[in-house]
Amino acid sequence: MLTALLGGTFDPIHYGHLRPAISLASEVGLKQISLLPNHIPPHKPQPEASTEQRLAMLKLAIEDLPLFALDVRELLPKASTRPSFTIETLQAWRQENGDSEGLAFIMGQDSLLSLPTWNKWQTLLDYCHLLICRRPGYAKNTNNIELQQWIEVHNTSNAQDLHDSPHGYIFFAHTPLENISATEIRLNINNQASCENLLPAKVWHYIQQQELYCAKK
Structure with missing residues (x-):
């Protein structure tokens, strides 16, 4: 079974996270996607x-979506005092699940192009595949x-490769273009604009209830 991790700040989680992930699961045959909230994102x-509010929003967003699970390892006390590095999370996952289990890490094109700023980025494929979701304008x-050559060496257009090997490939998915950002949502809320169509209804109601992202009085 091919499992995937989708990391992010999720501040808040929105359809720009969920819809491409659902499409990606259908395209490559993912059985589960674990959402991986960051504690201190380095970039x-x-x-x-x-942290509690972001977790509450994540749980509300996926409670009716069995495809998704939560992985809170980066929020645990030992991990929450410093930046969350993806490579360490992947190493820990491998240690827990063994070398033969299939693992993929989902990222957007914007993150792929920024990989040279990531900690030990050249070793990511030693632990997982990379599933790349398109981003508008990238x-x-x-x-x-160096990055372009690395992509070309490891790129595959055959989704079956992701199942035949536990790690090592980069796959560019045909995910829908969801031009939604958490920054846009926070700005709209601060300007008293509705974001009801940009995120799940339960998350939107929670944001209103908690008065999140509003200008401080």
């Missing part, structure tokens, strides 16, 4: 919502020669 501003190729 992004710190979350506005608390090109498939990069001017970084």
Whole structure:
């Protein structure tokens, strides 16, 4: 069984996370996607919502979607005092599940192009496949020669490769273009605009109940 991890700040979780992931699962045959909330993301501003609030929104978003599960390892006390590095999470997953289990890590094209800034990025494929979701406005190729060569060496267009090997491939998925961002949602809420069509209804109601992302009075 091929399992996938989808990391993020999820501040808040929205359809731009969920819809491409659901499409991706259908395209490549994923049986489960574990959402992996970051505690201290090294490449992004710190979350506005608390850890407890982000977890509550994640649980509400996926409670009727059996495809999804939660992996909170990066929120545990030992991990929550410093930045969350993907490579360490993948190493820990491998140690727990063995070398023969199939694992994929889902990321957007924007994250793929920023990989040279990630900790030990060249070793990611020693532990997992990379499933790349398209992002509006981002090109498939990069001017970084080392990264481009690495992508070309490991790229496959055959989804079966992801099942035949436990790690080692990069797959560009034909996911829908969902031009939604958490930054946009937070800004809209701060400007008292509705975001009801951008995220699950239960999450939207929770945000309103908690008065999240509103201008501080």
